[in-house]
Amino acid sequence: MLKIILRTHNRSFQRLIGITRKYSSYEDLNDDINNYINVKTENIRNFSIIAHVDHGKSTLSDRLMEVTGALKKGSGKTQVLDTLEVEQERGITVKANCVSLIHKYENEVYLLNLIDTPGHVDFGNEVARSLSASRGALLLVDANHGIQAQTLANYHLATSKNLKIIPVINKIDLKNAHPERVTEDLLMMLNIDPDDVLKISAKLGIGIDKVLQHICKKIPPPISSKDLPFRAHLFDSWYDKYRGALNLMFIKDGEITVDQEIVSCENGKGYVVRSLSILTPEERKVDRLVAGQIGLIGCNMRNSQEAIIGDTYYLKGTPVQPLEVFKKLKPMVFAGIYPQDQSQHLALKSAIEKLVLNDSCVTIQPDTSPALGHGFRLGFLGLLHLEVFVQRLEQEHQSSPIITAPNVTYKMKIQDIKGVLKHYNGKNQIEISNPKHFPDPQHVEEYFEPTVMATLITPAKFVGAIIGLCVEKRGVQIKSINLDHDRILLKYILPLNEVIIDFHDQVKSLSSGFASFDFEEHEYVSTHLIKLEILLNGSPVEELSNICHVRSSDQIARNLVAKLKELIPRQMVEIRIQACIGSKVIARETLKAFRKDVTQWLYGGDVTRRKKLLKQQAEGKKKMRQIANIQVPRDTFIKVLKR
Numbered sequence: 001m002l003k004i005i006l007r008t009h010n011r012s013f014q015r016l017i018g019i020t021r022k023y024s025s026y027e028d029l030n031d032d033i034n035n036y037i038n039v040k041t042e043n044i045r046n047f048s049i050i051a052h053v054d055h056g057k058s059t060l061s062d063r064l065m066e067v068t069g070a071l072k073k074g075s076g077k078t079q080v081l082d083t084l085e086v087e088q089e090r091g092i093t094v095k096a097n098c099v100s101l102i103h104k105y106e107n108e109v110y111l112l113n114l115i116d117t118p119g120h121v122d123f124g125n126e127v128a129r130s131l132s133a134s135r136g137a138l139l140l141v142d143a144n145h146g147i148q149a150q151t152l153a154n155y156h157l158a159t160s161k162n163l164k165i166i167p168v169i170n171k172i173d174l175k176n177a178h179p180e181r182v183t184e185d186l187l188m189m190l191n192i193d194p195d196d197v198l199k200i201s202a203k204l205g206i207g208i209d210k211v212l213q214h215i216c217k218k219i220p221p222p223i224s225s226k227d228l229p230f231r232a233h234l235f236d237s238w239y240d241k242y243r244g245a246l247n248l249m250f251i252k253d254g255e256i257t258v259d260q261e262i263v264s265c266e267n268g269k270g271y272v273v274r275s276l277s278i279l280t281p282e283e284r285k286v287d288r289l290v291a292g293q294i295g296l297i298g299c300n301m302r303n304s305q306e307a308i309i310g311d312t313y314y315l316k317g318t319p320v321q322p323l324e325v326f327k328k329l330k331p332m333v334f335a336g337i338y339p340q341d342q343s344q345h346l347a348l349k350s351a352i353e354k355l356v357l358n359d360s361c362v363t364i365q366p367d368t369s370p371a372l373g374h375g376f377r378l379g380f381l382g383l384l385h386l387e388v389f390v391q392r393l394e395q396e397h398q399s400s401p402i403i404t405a406p407n408v409t410y411k412m413k414i415q416d417i418k419g420v421l422k423h424y425n426g427k428n429q430i431e432i433s434n435p436k437h438f439p440d441p442q443h444v445e446e447y448f449e450p451t452v453m454a455t456l457i458t459p460a461k462f463v464g465a466i467i468g469l470c471v472e473k474r475g476v477q478i479k480s481i482n483l484d485h486d487r488i489l490l491k492y493i494l495p496l497n498e499v500i501i502d503f504h505d506q507v508k509s510l511s512s513g514f515a516s517f518d519f520e521e522h523e524y525v526s527t528h529l530i531k532l533e534i535l536l537n538g539s540p541v542e543e544l545s546n547i548c549h550v551r552s553s554d555q556i557a558r559n560l561v562a563k564l565k566e567l568i569p570r571q572m573v574e575i576r577i578q579a580c581i582g583s584k585v586i587a588r589e590t591l592k593a594f595r596k597d598v599t600q601w602l603y604g605g606d607v608t609r610r611k612k613l614l615k616q617q618a619e620g621k622k623k624m625r626q627i628a629n630i631q632v633p634r635d636t637f638i639k640v641l642k643r
């Protein structure tokens with residue numbers, strides 16, 4: 001019986017693809033690498049899956065891979081494209097990933113290049129890059145949560161790039177799914193025709209065929225020509241121990257074979273192509289890549305900094321017009337990264353450089369600190385980005401650095417007085433992201449801090465709590481709109497330094513996970529900043545100093561001194577822990593000394609002997625007090641700084 005079903009299934013498959021003798025199953029079709037290479041440009045579909053966090057992008061990618069035979073059904077593998085350990089552990093996508101699938105539709109073989117993108121706002125750059133190689137996007141919306149902040153942001157990004165949007169409502173299997181209501185919202189908010197909306201369950205595999213059909217039918221092929229000179233766009237890169245930098249490129253025009261030499265438009269350097277492959281999702285070698293395809297090019301690029309994301313490559317001797325240069329996103333959050341031990345400095349440097357190849361938004365500058373030695377100051381797009389980067393350093397490069405408190409970039413207008421300006425190289429506007437460069441407050445005429453335009457979407461019952469949080473974070477409300485009968489969209493201007501730490505988590509916890517938050521860079525606004533210094537027995541500890549708004553300084557000061565009191569081990573001397581603004585102490589704790597009774601073994605006896613011992617002890621303590629600052633164990637710094 002089973003055999004009959006299989007035979008019928010295979011026969012219909014053979015009829016469908018019209019290549020009866022050659023392939024007897026979907027797997028055979030995939031196994032023949034020529035199908036990836038020889039496919040007509042009109043039958044290539046390059047598309048991304050975009051959505052808010054957790055709306056099911058990676059799960060849908062799994063299903064698409066299963067149906068097209070790239071992933072064996074029942075393999076038990078989930079979120080196959082989330083290959084990094086950090087992605088598997090956290091259950092989130094942090095890197096866009098590409099897979100090439102072979103699919104047959106209406107007697108034709110199609111090559112589908114699918115790019116699964118991250119949903120979290122900190123990885124928005126990955127989405128933007130993926131869209132540059134795509135001509136269409138599956139816009140996934142959770143049938144229960146509906147349209148969320150990132151749904152809107154990603155939709156607008158995709159339409160600004162003229163991508164064909166295929167709206168898909170996912171998770172229709174959920175008990176509390178409301179696909180009809182979400183369809184209405186899509187019409188109201190994004191003007192999407194209800195007839196175009198697909199309703200699926202990626203988890204249960206419902207409606208996947210329809211998705212594939214729409215991809216083939218509605219997404220246009222790449223605007224590419226095999227007859228034009230070779231031109232390729234580098235949109236991702238990673239480091240391989242043996243082969244150096246591997247570059248994921250969209251082949252815009254022409255074709256490339258192994259041993260040809262390609263040249264970078266950015267720096268004019270030439271590289272001989274050593275390997276060409278397609279990701280299916282495992283890497284499969286091919287002898288050429290042609291117009292419209294997305295493939296991996298290995299070209300002995302030893303120095304990881306040479307692979308510039310957004311660079312265009314051409315064949316030596318036939319220069320071309322460069323393709324779109326990606327807008328470089330400015331890092332928003334800066335933190336110091338130091339090796340646990342100075343002997344690991346070089347290893348940390350090399351690990352950071354390799355990882356930056358795969359995460360090009362991170363900026364690096366050397367930095368030094370009296371307590372932590374030589375290290376680096378790195379810039380990130382947000383706090384989750386920082387956390388993921390550090391976790392990847394640990395997991396992929398076995399490096400466990402120390403991270404200092406994160407900061408944003410402030411601007412300061414310096415008083416236009418000759419004697420003052422000379423301290424700032426004659427500049428009357430400076431930018432700082434490191435508290436150690438905070439100027440003398442008497443030199444500053446005005447402080448400016450970066451703000452963001454935040455979009456919050458929340459069910460009406462949590463709106464009071466969310467507004468309360470925004471007010472506490474010094475937010476200014478710009479808009480409040482009723483989206484539908486139950487949900488409200490709020491627009492707030494918020495100071496960036498108030499949102500980088502745990503704002504997102506607070507929004508989630510105040511709304512039981514139902515409110516969503518997205519933000520984009522906004523302008524710098526005038527503000528009142530102070531430098532909060534931590535003193536241990538009167539000596540400032542530079543690594544623990546903070547730049548903060550005068551209104552939040554009390555709270556931060558109290559938290560820091562309390563944490564230090566908890567972490568510094570008691571010693572033979574008393575330790576004064578103070579948080580100060582200039583010379584004013586605003587929070588203080590005292591760590592009592594152990595009192596060792598040096599006279600305990602004296603039974604009665606001579607009082608002068610007793611006095612002599614007590615005097616000796618007092619002198620010892622004095623000495624200890626002087627050096628108390630360096631008696632603080634190094635791991636105390638690490639614990640305070642590691643948040």
Ligand SMILES: Nc1nc2c(ncn2[C@@H]2O[C@H](COP(=O)(O)OP(=O)(O)OP(=O)(O)O)[C@@H](O)[C@H]2O)c(=O)[nH]1
Pocket residue numbers: 051052053054055056057058059060079091092093094117118119120170171172173174200201202203204
């Ligand atoms: N019930 C149900 N759950 C689903 C469905 N699709 C995905 N999920 C679940 O939703 C959760 C998030 O799915 P993912 O595929 O990781 O979502 P994602 O959009 O890739 O997440 P990020 O990449 O982190 O933004 C997982 O627990 C999935 O099992 C579905 O159709 N039905």
